[in-house]
Amino acid sequence: MPLYLKLFQHAFATGMSAILPCVAVLLIVGLVTSIFQAVFQIEDATFALLPKTMAMVVIAFTGGFGALGVFESLARDFIVHAPILVHQSWY
Numbered sequence: 001m002p003l004y005l006k007l008f009q010h011a012f013a014t015g016m017s018a019i020l021p022c023v024a025v026l027l028i029v030g031l032v033t034s035i036f037q038a039v040f041q042i043e044d045a046t047f048a049l050l051p052k053t054m055a056m057v058v059i060a061f062t063g064g065f066g067a068l069g070v071f072e073s074l075a076r077d078f079i080v081h082a083p084i085l086v087h088q089s090w091y
Contacts, residue, residue, distance in 0.1 A: 003084055007077070014074045018067040022059050029055045 033051045036042070059065070 003081060003088060007081060007085070010077060011074060014070055018064070018070040021065040022056075022067070025055055025059060026052055 029051050030048075033048060037044075037047065
């Protein structure tokens with residue numbers, strides 16, 4: 001497999017591993033909120049959106065489960081492999 005495809009696969013896997021915990025937390029918060037709304041028959045759109053917004057703010061302030069470190073290692077891998085990518089055949 002060519003190096004650029006390996007790096008693409010690594011970038012895709014890194015992106016998914018960085019974003020998956022954030023999406024999972026928002027999914028759980030949304031599910032709990034919707035169950036709470038269904039049980040108490042609350043039809044307020046603000047109540048549906050506010051918990052997810054607050055959860056996203058908390059995730060953003062706490063660093064997003066180390067997502068910055070994950071993307072830093074990805075950038076380091078791309079920088080290390082840059083000379084090889086420039087001099088390889090792309091066909």
